[in-house]
Amino acid sequence: METKRIGIFIRVSTEMQVQDESPEHHEQRARYYVNAKNWQVMEVYKLDAVSGKSVMQHPETKRMIADVKSGHINGLVFSKLARLARNTIELLEFSNIFRASGADLISLAESIDTSTPAGRLFYTVIAAMAEWEREEISSRVAASVPIRAKMGKPLGGQASFGYQWVDKELVINEQEAPVRKLMYELFLKYQRKFSTAKALNDAGYRTRNGSKFTATSLSRLLRDSSAKGERRANYTKSLGDGKAWVIKPESEWVVMPCPPVVSPELWQQVNSLLDIQEKKKSPGPKAVYLLSGFVKCTCGKPMYVYHTSKVYACAKCRHRIAVADLDEIFQVYLKEYLESIEVSSYITETESEIEQKQALLESTRKERARLQRNIDAWIDMRSEQELSKEQFAEKYRPAEERLNQLDKQLPMLEAEIDVYTIQLLSSDTIMQDVHNLYSQWGVMTFEQKRSIVETVVSSITIGKEDIDITLAYIPQTPLNAKKGSHNVMDSYWR
Template structure:
């Protein structure tokens, strides 16, 4: 009999009940010897509950059922495998489908008989009942507190302190939250904001270094406009929000503006999203359809230094287009003139599908997942033959599991994301047109990112004036 050993341990069980990985491994190996079985594979989940099947090693084991790797799944106790009767029922069906037996080393179960399956189901039902009964009481209480606007977590988010059952603003941290939102609106990326905060020795709530993800989490969290969310990460089917549950730090208009800006920046490279070239990525050559890229130049005449910006077609470099360079100030002038002269009363809102191809990125992630699988198999073989210690094995497994979880999360976001683009109204365009001369370069850049999907440009004469530039068409979101 070729046996696959499944081991699971949570932190509390390891400390309090003696179910350590090493202890289970020794007892299961002894049991296999007593039965004359050969252990051909180990699957080890560390620090994970058995309440569901979201366990990396369990999934890997189930994925191997049709590969003829083993004949039997061996566990120390039934609750090592699962505490859910529904999950157990599904796994038993899978085992039977692939002619795989299931054995517990400390309990008398034999899934090849109806009586054995009944015992397994009864024990799992009792375990699930106990867990769910306790979990329902706790969950119901916490959910009700959240609906009342009470804070149910042990740690307050950055910008707040816990005052009894509620959150109150931490004025020192709230000042940094407001500055963080302003820095993003000024054109700085999340990565640059994190670097700046670290350079200024501004501590996070957990006294850790600021990272891009930390900044992004704050920018996306509606808590800062006063809306508390519950079941955001887990039990998403029961997700809900409670408006005006906490004192806001950021006003709603600014928060919504940041959300729209983040959606738009997803379609731009990081450098382009924060550059001073307001027409980069959206500017297109009317002659060949190529993209326009910005360039700068400095000319010294006498004691004065003159700085200028311009755009050129990307295909011109390789001789694929003859569009001359277009001065940035001429293009901006014609853009403003275009909006001013346009009959906005007939303006129709447009929306973009916002979808981009991520095929290459998905392929790279899938290759990395395959590499993780190969390395995991090698380490398990080395651990089973005692070539590496339990501590080294656990460390490597955790590192790979963390990386695998991160990759799968990003893959799910890429595959399932449907980017929703903001729509632009005629009234909004009218207000921007009238205030154009008063806007800063950063504000103009933001307007372009949020509003314009594409602008086709041509240069009709060699004259050095705005009239030499013609805007053929503009497509708005």
């Protein structure tokens, strides 16, 4: 099936000054949604400082419409209907253009995705009943900007994971430090950043702001020399828009001693391995067999396909199974597992997941509001000279870093809720897609099948007379997935 080609539509009013309504926030939220649907972003249309009256005539809108008619994009994601059109007539005009071209409209705030049956119904109802007035957002100027300019570029920041500031001293955080140390040990075991992050997440560990570890965040922490007792400051700078950071010249670094979390030898061993992997520009060899990397023996040793034998074998126990036989067993098991999924349990678990995500989103918003109140209070105190420049910096810098972390987390949480909500509206269609996965298996490419295996499989254990398959979760329905294993009796042994 062809991947949907998506455009992201962002209309920026002159008053869109509030962080929660920033264009960067909306674009990030949209990208998270598109990635979750396995679609592809082709274009981003930004209408800067545009009032609702001029939307249709704006050059970016015309470019977008031309891309829709030519087939360059066949879907448009935007934050809310009021950002796309100023009233029902204009909204329906967009609708007619997209419908005629076989393209879809996806509004995140209203949970409308016209690529789904429920989305098409909701779009029609809402467009027919509502008169969307132009949005008015109260703007405010961040009082911290001129103060930050006078202070210059901050040298410090929030303590890295595993540490905390106590009386202006960087000390070990007893709760986080064991996890920081575990990162290095797991990386030596798996020798892959993605696998290490997955192991941490699966074990229930989270970053300081409650999000999952990623290969990127893990790499940053593994590279951070504070873990071995050398804290660096003023060694990175942002390229803007929070998209990338670069290393400054070493002459500008400030290096100070701090308590170590791991030994210098362990830190060096991990970073030497990272250096080798980055030089290769490849995380590892490409999988040749569908289930390679997931098959292990009951003794705990991984099973490999040696030479041209086409047989998984354990060098220790001599357990063996043909590649073709194991592929067939896995396919049959996947079919049985998919057919066992019920719509009712999917809906119940999806609703529960949405509630949990919404609770986390609300908690994150409250935490951001609390931090912002603190920052505003410190700014007022600094303006009244109740705080010295040094005292203000000590309070402001860690809080600002934390604020930036929460601002990155918010659109991610919102996008997750968007995906789950829209999936719930079309649960029957989604479940049909899941049940059809087995019938589509035969026409999928090796890369598509391998992607599903990497998503679904936790482990496959081969015994003398049995096979134990443990699935992590099912693609397209992550909310319905349950970790579980099934013993497949041996009827395929050679």
